[in-house]
Amino acid sequence: MADPQHQSTLDLATRLKVLARSCTVVARRPLSSSLVEVVLRGDASHLAGVPGNDVMLLVGADGESPTRRRYSVRSVDATADTFTLWIAAAHDGPGGRWARTVDEGDVVDVVGPRGKIPLDEVADWHLFIGDVPSMGAFFRMAQSIDVPGRAIFILELDDPTDALTPTFDEALGVTAIFVDRDGRAHDDPTGLLGGLAAFTLPPDEGHAYLFGEFHVMRAVKTALLDRGLRSEQISLKAYYRIGQANGANGEPSKDV
Numbered sequence: 723m724a725d726p727q728h729q730s731t732l733d734l735a736t737r738l739k740v741l742a743r744s745c746t747v748v749a750r751r752p753l754s755s756s757l758v759e760v761v762l763r764g765d766a767s768h769l770a771g772v773p774g775n776d777v778m779l780l781v782g783a784d785g786e787s788p789t790r791r792r793y794s795v796r797s798v799d800a801t802a803d804t805f806t807l808w809i810a811a812a813h814d815g816p817g818g819r820w821a822r823t824v825d826e827g828d829v830v831d832v833v834g835p836r837g838k839i840p841l842d843e844v845a846d847w848h849l850f851i852g853d854v855p856s857m858g859a860f861f862r863m864a865q866s867i868d869v870p871g872r873a874i875f876i877l878e879l880d881d882p883t884d885a886l887t888p889t890f891d892e893a894l895g896v897t898a899i900f901v902d903r904d905g906r907a908h909d910d911p912t913g914l915l916g917g918l919a920a921f922t923l924p925p926d927e928g929h930a931y932l933f934g935e936f937h938v939m940r941a942v943k944t945a946l947l948d949r950g951l952r953s954e955q956i957s958l959k960a961y962y963r964i965g966q967a968n969g970a971n972g973e974p975s976k977d978v
């Protein structure tokens with residue numbers, strides 16, 4: 723297995739106490755007008771961790787200064803030693819550019835597994851709220867739910883082609899509400915709040931996972947608390963923040 727190409731990748735992984743690997747791109751294809759699928763080979767089962775985890779890729783380097791971006795793992799194929807990422811690439815940024823231009827055979831430094839939001843094993847239902855970048859994480863998590871169980875998706879899409887629907891176990895109850903962004907800004911919570919208002923939360927114990935734009939996810943969390951969910955039933959991860967590039971840690975700024 724190849725070592726990372728950049729010493730900074732090894733240093734980062736040592737600090738985070740996770741793996742550093744050099745992975746090979748074995749496939750890239752557009753899935754929709756917004757999403758690109760990238761398949762990487764190399765120590766897949768270990769890097770991919772558990773559903774909900776992500777990996778950090780070195781998507782560019784300006785001299786000694788590396789640019790890394792985090793992407794949730796969509797799926798793993800242990801036999802082929804590959805893992806798949808779904809990357810939103812319709813905006814302009816180093817991560818999006820990398821996903822649009824990377825070729826089969828290219829190698830990339832990968833650090834992982836990362837992430838602290840696994841599936842809540844005791845929840846009766848799982849509510850996934852986000853937009854296009856969150857779809858890979860949500861579908862992997864939902865496909866790991868023990869049946870019978872329930873997965874509810876409320877997803878804001880940039881384009882009708884983003885309405886991707888994976889195959890789930892027939893015994894899993896699945897509800898999907900797709901909200902058309904309809905030209906609204908990516909930091910406008912109106913669409914997802916409307917989708918949520920249209921849905922009656924099931925009566926038993928559930929867990930909500932909010933992965934998406936910083937301001938929108940905060941507004942959705944407030945709405946869920948108003949609807950009676952307790953804060954421990956809500957896991958929020960800001961994936962990006964409109965108007966700002968993600969930082970060196972791969973995350974958007976949390977400054978209000």
Ligand SMILES: Cc1cc2nc3c(=O)[nH]c(=O)nc-3n(C[C@H](O)[C@H](O)[C@H](O)COP(=O)(O)OP(=O)(O)OC[C@H]3O[C@@H](n4cnc5c(N)ncnc54)[C@H](O)[C@@H]3O)c2cc1C
Nearest residue numbers: 792793794809810813815816817818855963964965967968
């Ligand atoms: C834990 C974690 C997991 C993540 N998993 C995924 C994943 O599975 N798939 C995925 O696509 N992304 C995921 N992200 C987001 C990803 O890491 C990058 O932030 C995102 O791809 C943008 O990076 P960039 O370099 O292209 O743009 P940046 O340099 O970060 O931003 C440039 C500009 O583009 C804007 N922008 C960034 N993303 C979008 C967008 N989606 N739509 C519109 N404008 C945008 C920014 O606000 C900024 O103005 C995850 C983030 C975290 C923290």
